[in-house]
Amino acid sequence: xxxxxxxxxxxxxxxxxxxxxxxxxxxxxxxxxxxxxxxxxxxxxxxxxxxxxxxxxxxxxxxxxxxxxxxxxxxxxxxxxxxxxxxxxxxxxxxxxxxxxxxxxxxxxxxxxxxxxxxxxxxxxxxxxxxxxxxxxxxxxxxxxxxxxxxxxxxxxxxxxxxx
Amino acid sequence: xxxxxxxxxxxxxxxxxxxxxxxxxxxxxxxxxxxxxxxxxxxxxxxxxxxxxxxxxxxxxxxxxxxxxxxxxxxxxxxxxxxxxxxxxxxxxxxxxxxxxxxxxxxx
Numbered sequence: 001x002x003x004x005x006x007x008x009x010x011x012x013x014x015x016x017x018x019x020x021x022x023x024x025x026x027x028x029x030x031x032x033x034x035x036x037x038x039x040x041x042x043x044x045x046x047x048x049x050x051x052x053x054x055x056x057x058x059x060x061x062x063x064x065x066x067x068x069x070x071x072x073x074x075x076x077x078x079x080x081x082x083x084x085x086x087x088x089x090x091x092x093x094x095x096x097x098x099x100x101x102x103x104x105x106x107x108x109x110x111x112x113x114x115x116x117x118x119x120x121x122x123x124x125x126x127x128x129x130x131x132x133x134x135x136x137x138x139x140x141x142x143x144x145x146x147x148x149x150x151x152x153x154x155x156x157x158x159x160x161x162x163x164x
Numbered sequence: 165x166x167x168x169x170x171x172x173x174x175x176x177x178x179x180x181x182x183x184x185x186x187x188x189x190x191x192x193x194x195x196x197x198x199x200x201x202x203x204x205x206x207x208x209x210x211x212x213x214x215x216x217x218x219x220x221x222x223x224x225x226x227x228x229x230x231x232x233x234x235x236x237x238x239x240x241x242x243x244x245x246x247x248x249x250x251x252x253x254x255x256x257x258x259x260x261x262x263x264x265x266x267x268x269x270x271x272x
Contacts, residue, residue: 007254009261015268023267033263055168090171090249113257116250 006114014106021071024098035061041068047076057082066095074098078113092116170223171245177222182207183215190225195237 013020023029025041035049045065053059060080067075074097081091094115101108178184182205189204190196198216202209216236219225224242228235 005250007250007257009257011261011265013265013268019271020268023264023271029267033267034260090168111257111261113253116253 004114005116006112007116008110008112010108010110012103012106012108017071017100017102017107020100020107020109021074024074025068025070039063039065041065041070041074043068049078055082067097072100078115167245167248171249173222174224174243174245177218177224180215182211183218186212186215187219187224190219190236191238193237195228195235198234198236201236 023033025039027037027039030037030039035051037047037049039045039047043065047063047065049061049063051059051061057080062079063076065074065076067073076096078094078096079092092115094113097112097114099108099110099112101110178187186201186205189201198213201216202212205212207215216225216227216234219236220227222242223239225236226239228237
């Protein structure tokens with residue numbers, strides 16, 4: 001059994017969903033906050049992000065638009081890296097999902113980057129690196145609270161696990 | 165080993181289901197004798213020994229010899245390369261999210 005781990009970042013931003021959607025889906029705007037790209041908001045469209053090359057990886061992230069439902073949900077695949085690299089350069093076959101939910105005073109924006117495959121199960125990680133499992137659970141709980149709170153800007157970051 | 169080699173080595177080592185099962189047995193106990201490991205597995209003794217060698221070489225388990233017996237226990241920092249990998253992306257997204265917020269602010 002393996003588990004995939006996801007990174008989640010979410011926050012309530014004081015802007016309407018349409019405005020945030022624009023920054024998530026216009027190529028020249030994406031380039032300003034994320035990476036140079038040739039994105040187009042069309043399901044099935046293949047595009048790339050360009051980052052720093054590392055080792056035998058050319059620094060190109062290969063993506064495909066999987067869902068595009070303005071101004072609520074955007075999902076694309078994210079593949080790149082090489083087995084011979086650590087950190088951002090390591091091989092990754094993943095997905096990024098953006099969800100925008102209109103709330104009082106703005107938009108709850110949530111990003112989930114899923115597909116970090118860890119072999120084994122969480123018990124192994126907890127036993128091997130004491131506190132690791134607890135830390136992840138703690139952060140996840142804080143984020144859930146923030147996400148369900150109906151007032152005020154709330155933000156958080158967490159990692160979630162699921163078995164595959 | 166370089167960080168890349170460590171990450172690859174941990175991934176590859178744990179990709180094998182039998183080896184992972186051996187690893188999870190070791191992690192479940194403070195220390196376990198090689199003989200006890202063999203008893204609990206439906207795999208031959210030489211196969212278990214081979215898996216134990218690979219786990220040891222990948223820095224995932226530690227070995228202690230006492231007379232004719234060999235004992236295994238989890239290596240404290242064995243899974244650090246995986247945690248670092250996720251940590252890197254965590255930092256990446258936190259920073260990009262901040263960029264996004266800033267862009268929205270400036271765009272006002």
